[in-house]
Amino acid sequence: MPAPCKYPGELRERAVREVRTSGRPLAHVARDLGIHKEALRNWVRQADAGERDDRPxxxxxxxxxxxxxxxxxxxxxxxxxxxxxxxxxxxxxxxxxxxxx
Incomplete structure (x- = not known):
């Protein structure tokens, strides 16, 4: 049985959106929202996986x-x-x- 999600999906979406739009460092956004910075980094990478054209x-x-x-x-x-x-x-x-x- 997989572990339960520590953060709700709404918070994930909001955090990723804030990282993209604010231009602030990822660690600052994570600290403000009470999220571990590596968790936020993974969420942003997952969200960017199919959307970014600048990566090969x-x-x-x-x-x-x-x-x-x-x-x-x-x-x-x-x-x-x-x-x-x-x-x-x-x-x-x-x-x-x-x-x-």
Missing amino acids: TTAEAEELRQLPKEVPELRRANEVLKAASVFFAHGIDRPRTRPSR
């Missing part, structure tokens, strides 16, 4: 973790391509001569 999605977060791993590989590939372009540019600049008979 799970797929975007995974892509952001992979990008730093790809950078060294891309830099190496870039160096190889630079070296190849220099090599082939030297071949284009040379005048062609016919072999002597």
Whole structure:
């Protein structure tokens, strides 16, 4: 059997609304309402879970973790391509001569 809710749903909604609208620090709002600050922090996170567009999605977060791993590989590939372009540019600049008979 789950533990009973320590705070009523009305208080949760009011606290989350006040954090969003007041611009005051979360800890100050929690203290004023007599709520533990970590409880309020969890309520705000739960309320924000489906509403915030400024946080990356799970797929975007995974892509952001992979990008730093790809950078060294891309830099190496870039160096190889630079070296190849220099090599082939030297071949284009040379005048062609016919072999002597």
